[in-house]
Amino acid sequence: MKVVKIKEDxxxxxxxxxxxxxxxxxxxxxxxxxxxxxxxxxxRCSVEFNYPVSLSVMCRHCDDAPCMEACQNGSMxxxxxxxxxxxxDTCVGCWMCIMACPYGVIKRDTRREVWGLSTKCDLCPDxxxxxCVEACPNEALTFEEL
Amino acid sequence: MKNLKExxxxxxxxxxxxxxxxxxxxxxxxxxxGATFYDEDEDRVWNWxxxxxxxxxxxxxxxxxxxxxxxxxxxxxxxxxxxxxIDGLKKRAIFGGTPVVSxxxxxxxxxxxxxxxxxxxxxxxxxxxxxxxxMELKTFLGRKPAKIEVSDDGLKTRLAPQLELEVPxxxxxxxxxxxxxxVIEALGRAAKYMGxxxxxxxxxxxxxxxxxxxxxxxxVASGRFGVHKDxxxxxxxxxxxxxxxxxxxxGGHLPGEKVSETISETRMMPKGSDAxxxxxxxxxxxxxxxxxxxxALKEATEYKKPVAVKIAAVHxxxxxxxxxxxxxADIIVIDGFKGGTGAxxxxxxxxxxxxxxxxxxxxxxxxRSEGIRQDVSIVASGxxxxxxxxxxAIALGADAVYIGTAALIAIGCTMCQQCHxxxxxxxxxxxxxxxxxxxxxxxxxxxxxxxxxxxxxEIKETMGAxxxxxxxxxxxxxxxxxxxxxxxxxxxxLGILPAGE
Ligand code: SF4
Ligand code: SF4
Ligand code: SF4
Ligand code: SF4
Ligand code: SF4
Numbered sequence: 001m002k003v004v005k006i007k008e009d010x011x012x013x014x015x016x017x018x019x020x021x022x023x024x025x026x027x028x029x030x031x032x033x034x035x036x037x038x039x040x041x042x043x044r045c046s047v048e049f050n051y052p053v054s055l056s057v058m059c060r061h062c063d064d065a066p067c068m069e070a071c072q073n074g075s076m077x078x079x080x081x082x083x084x085x086x087x088x089d090t091c092v093g094c095w096m097c098i099m100a101c102p103y104g105v106i107k108r109d110t111r112r113e114v115w116g117l118s119t120k121c122d123l124c125p126d127x128x129x130x131x132c133v134e135a136c137p138n139e140a141l142t143f144e145e146l
Numbered sequence: 147m148k149n150l151k152e153x154x155x156x157x158x159x160x161x162x163x164x165x166x167x168x169x170x171x172x173x174x175x176x177x178x179x180g181a182t183f184y185d186e187d188e189d190r191v192w193n194w195x196x197x198x199x200x201x202x203x204x205x206x207x208x209x210x211x212x213x214x215x216x217x218x219x220x221x222x223x224x225x226x227x228x229x230x231x232i233d234g235l236k237k238r239a240i241f242g243g244t245p246v247v248s249x250x251x252x253x254x255x256x257x258x259x260x261x262x263x264x265x266x267x268x269x270x271x272x273x274x275x276x277x278x279x280x281m282e283l284k285t286f287l288g289r290k291p292a293k294i295e296v297s298d299d300g301l302k303t304r305l306a307p308q309l310e311l312e313v314p315x316x317x318x319x320x321x322x323x324x325x326x327x328x329v330i331e332a333l334g335r336a337a338k339y340m341g342x343x344x345x346x347x348x349x350x351x352x353x354x355x356x357x358x359x360x361x362x363x364x365x366v367a368s369g370r371f372g373v374h375k376d377x378x379x380x381x382x383x384x385x386x387x388x389x390x391x392x393x394x395x396x397g398g399h400l401p402g403e404k405v406s407e408t409i410s411e412t413r414m415m416p417k418g419s420d421a422x423x424x425x426x427x428x429x430x431x432x433x434x435x436x437x438x439x440x441x442a443l444k445e446a447t448e449y450k451k452p453v454a455v456k457i458a459a460v461h462x463x464x465x466x467x468x469x470x471x472x473x474x475a476d477i478i479v480i481d482g483f484k485g486g487t488g489a490x491x492x493x494x495x496x497x498x499x500x501x502x503x504x505x506x507x508x509x510x511x512x513x514r515s516e517g518i519r520q521d522v523s524i525v526a527s528g529x530x531x532x533x534x535x536x537x538x539a540i541a542l543g544a545d546a547v548y549i550g551t552a553a554l555i556a557i558g559c560t561m562c563q564q565c566h567x568x569x570x571x572x573x574x575x576x577x578x579x580x581x582x583x584x585x586x587x588x589x590x591x592x593x594x595x596x597x598x599x600x601x602x603x604e605i606k607e608t609m610g611a612x613x614x615x616x617x618x619x620x621x622x623x624x625x626x627x628x629x630x631x632x633x634x635x636x637x638x639x640l641g642i643l644p645a646g647e
Contacts, residue, residue: 009583010583012176012583012584013175013580014172014175014207015170015172016170016172016207016209018170019168019170019209020209031209031210032166032168036168052579052580054583135209137206137207138583138584138589139586139588139589140586
């Protein structure tokens with residue numbers, strides 16, 4: 001199974017992976033429209049920084065995914081590709097997955113009213129190469145067999 | 147706030163299309179010169195134009211192409227005599243010191259390469275198709291015997307040690323210190339892959355890079371930084387640096403900010419202190435002294451490695467080179483005044499030295515006329531920009547060339563001339579670990595390899611057009627060159643015919 005490999009030695013702290021992730025999960029998939037006209041999705045990767053270390057973190061699609069374990073109604077599930085994804089239609093926003101994920105890569109989608117939903121990396125189902133990987137100017141993110 | 151006392155008009159204007167700007171702040175982080183900032187209250191990204199050095203990093207990284215960097219037109223009243231000197235005068239008056247600059251001489255001196263044209267074969271000497279016929283670029287550097295004696299059991303003449311190059315192009319001396327670790331790593335990998343050499347420069351050699359043994363030329367400069375037995379052993383050749391094109395007659399200077407922990411270890415000097423190598427080698431004040439140093443190094447390495455001597459192209463360079471050849475050097479490196487540097491006083495960089503083309507031509511001519519050309523190989527260095535410069539250099543008498551700036555540009559350098567600040571936004575000439583990450587050795591080495599492969603192909607194609615199938619037959623073959631737009635004296639010195647003859 002291919003995952004996004006993170007090479008912190010090469011991360012230049014530009015946040016372009018976040019930008020690409022936002023564009024990829026927007027309605028229009030157009031960078032200007034995604035940021036200026038639409039309700040902007042949240043990035044599913046985030047760049048952590050502690051000089052001089054920086055790296056982008058996103059879901060590791062764990063083999064024994066604690067988030068799936070924690071999910072009470074099966075919303076956090078493994079899709080046909082083998083990746084761990086959320087079913088937004090059934091997620092009730094109990095945030096148990098957020099508590100369970102050892103990498104802290106599940107975010108609350110605060111745009112939703114009342115409860116909100118879990119948002120996490122879905123490894124860009126519409127793409128061959130994930131958006132963040134393609135956007136990284138320094139190949140700090142690569143899409144590789146683990 | 148702007149500082150009125152230090153005001154000089156900005157050289158660049160950064161324009162940002164506010165509609166296209168999505169406030170991702172990539173440009174803010176990438177600008178290592180503090181020229182770009184985000185104003186939270188206004189939710190806008192702004193620039194201090196005066197701080198912009200025109201490195202184009204922000205424009206390259208901006209995902210919406212919102213940024214355009216413009217050269218700002220001189221805002222002083224036009225005065226042909228004074229305009230380019232006003233800022234220089236002000237800077238000296240304000241700071242009380244001579245400005246230090248980096249990269250090569252950028253003054254509009256003549257570029258002789260562009261006044262030389264190559265020959266092409268026609269009916270009587272047909273051209274060669276490099277795709278169908280073998281083309282030999284292999285080059286050997288080192289002393290060649292005047293004649294070869296062969297007995298029944300094989301070669302009787304003992305050959306001096308040689309450097310074997312698959313392409314006649316090597317990476318010039320650029321020290322670890324001036325350049326980041328990742329750039330050195332990339333140069334080493336590319337040299338290894340291409341079967342050529344990179345030069346350690348005077349910074350010593352990081353232990354990690356001993357793995358490039360077989361593809362390293364180690365330098366011994368006046369500062370003797372990082373020179374020890376193991377270092378000499380790792381090199382395939384040893385280069386004594388007497389002079390450097392970008393700053394002839396000047397020692398090396400690595401600003402203290404660039405002397406990090408690992409640099410200090412490699413150079414064997416205290417962290418954070420300026421690495422100053424003296425202008426002269428304090429044991430070399432004559433050709434005889436140089437001979438002693440050459441033989442001391444040969445002795446130390448059991449006469450197994452060629453010893454090169456690098457000099458800057460200066461007045462009387464032919465006589466100097468002749469002396470060096472007689473002092474026992476195996477290779478002479480001539481560094482022209484367009485050569486780059488990490489830090490040099492501006493006055494030196496811009497006014498001292500000679501064009502490489504001229505120096506190369508007179509050195510080759512002198513060594514030939516003295517019958518000692520075979521005693522040394524000549525490496526041309528300093529401002530080689532493209533494959534045709536390489537071909538012309540070889541036709542003028544070089545055995546091989548060194549490329550420095552061209553290699554850095556291949557990696558990403560935009561010639562912003564800020565190497566001496568240690569803030570290189572492209573991660574090339576910096577020791578800041580956060581900035582040096584910007585060079586990924588995987589990408590950089592691929593680019594260097596591409597560059598050399600393309601140049602090699604272009605050289606082969608040009609040789610084919612000239613009807614030459616081996617670089618050996620091109621060397622010193624000045625009949626393949628014709629001068630255009632040069633006066634009689636220049637043609638005479640270059641030893642080439644004018645176009646039409
Ligand atoms: S969200 Fe966290 S726990 Fe779940 S698969 Fe991804 S990394 Fe593992
Ligand atoms: S793989 Fe796709 S969804 Fe996951 S962080 Fe990268 S861009 Fe976002
Ligand atoms: S990144 Fe370079 S070009 Fe852009 S504002 Fe900074 S100095 Fe100027
Ligand atoms: S990189 Fe471009 S889009 Fe991002 S803040 Fe800078 S100008 Fe705006
Ligand atoms: S190495 Fe860096 S600082 Fe030096 S000229 Fe190139 S881009 Fe500018």
